[in-house]
Amino acid sequence: MLEEYDFAAERAAMVAEQVVGRGITDTAVIRAMSIVPREHFVLPEYAEFAYSDGPLPIPAEQTISQPYVVALMISLLRLQPTDKVLEIGTGSGYAAAVLSRIVREVYTVERHAELAEYARERLADLGYDNVFIRHGDGSLGWPEHAPYDGIIVAAGGPKVPQPLREQLAVGGRLVMPVGRRTSQSLVLVERVGENKFRQKKLQGVRLVPLVGKEGYR
Numbered sequence: 260m261l262e263e264y265d266f267a268a269e270r271a272a273m274v275a276e277q278v279v280g281r282g283i284t285d286t287a288v289i290r291a292m293s294i295v296p297r298e299h300f301v302l303p304e305y306a307e308f309a310y311s312d313g314p315l316p317i318p319a320e321q322t323i324s325q326p327y328v329v330a331l332m333i334s335l336l337r338l339q340p341t342d343k344v345l346e347i348g349t350g351s352g353y354a355a356a357v358l359s360r361i362v363r364e365v366y367t368v369e370r371h372a373e374l375a376e377y378a379r380e381r382l383a384d385l386g387y388d389n390v391f392i393r394h395g396d397g398s399l400g401w402p403e404h405a406p407y408d409g410i411i412v413a414a415g416g417p418k419v420p421q422p423l424r425e426q427l428a429v430g431g432r433l434v435m436p437v438g439r440r441t442s443q444s445l446v447l448v449e450r451v452g453e454n455k456f457r458q459k460k461l462q463g464v465r466l467v468p469l470v471g472k473e474g475y476r
């Protein structure tokens with residue numbers, strides 16, 4: 260079934276149209292999205308839509324984010340190859356796989372055990388061995404490996420969780436959708452000093468809710 264599709268060609272077209280075509284210029288992001296096989300991160304019945312311009316359902320009533328949203332959020336972090344990144348909301352593991360091709364280490368937290376397991380298997384099968392997955396409430400971060408040069412929250416919450424600000428390295432950046440359960444604005448936080456943060460509100464997005472102690476109940 261999967262062999263009927265030329266996924267490499269679809270991937271190249273996705274990157275050209277949805278990523279580069281919409282103004283993403285970070286070459287590391289473009290390169291990573293050109294190599295990570297998104298068709299392996301969607302449910303088998305959605306494989307033919309793997310490179311479509313939108314989110315797709317994954318188990319536990321969650322979604323794999325739209326490719327452009329993944330590209331935009333990662334490029335806002337301005338990552339370097341030596342960086343250590345924290346992702347909240349592993350979901351399918353796709354964004355973690357993209358991040359793993361850009362930075363040295365990726366730590367990612369998922370609240371649904373089923374998804375954490377699903378992502379762990381996929382990433383292992385594909386040989387992405389610099390991704391570390393934890394099952395738990397990511398609104399509290401993953402303090403044991405802090406500080407992080409970049410933090411990406413793949414689910415929308417009412418505010419930027421304080422534990423995540425604390426786990427950001429000085430000079431590091433965090434990107435997260437903040438707003439209501441059904442629609443949010445991307446917020447970019449930069450830690451410019453030990454106690455100094457700069458915050459900017461960017462465009463509107465719709466991601467699934469961040470459910471946890473520092474998210475929605």
Ligand code: SAH
Pocket residue numbers: 321322323324347348349350351352353354355368369370371374395396397398413414467468469470471472474
């Ligand atoms: N990055 C993912 C997108 C997944 S959608 C991908 O590439 O597929 C967001 C994910 O955040 C969902 O899987 C959801 O279960 C998870 N999530 C929501 N609240 C969370 C929390 N408090 N801690 C960890 N994960 C959470």
